[in-house]
Amino acid sequence: MRRMEFKMERTGLLKVGDVLNVTENKVARSYYYTLGNSFAMSGNYRSTERLKSTEGKVVDVIENDRGYYVTVEFDED
Secondary structure, X not given: OEEEEEEEOOOOOOOOOXXXXXXXXXXXXXXXXXXXXXXXXXXXXXXXXXXXXXXXXXXXXXXXXXXXXXXXXXOOO
8 A cells, every 4th residue: 555645735635544445646857746636735746746537535534734635645655
């Protein structure tokens, strides 16, 4: 299993257990990922760190002083 963290701009968009599609986007020499209909966005990843899955399950939603964060689990080794 692989876990990735995504930044969400406001609360209430996602909950633990939600299964969402993920879209890969390319910027210069890196990639970033968007959950569902732009609910949350990942940081940038190098090409060697690209995600292989197209769907993931929300396993945690937290709020801290920097905002809202979603942890998503993907079925890949």
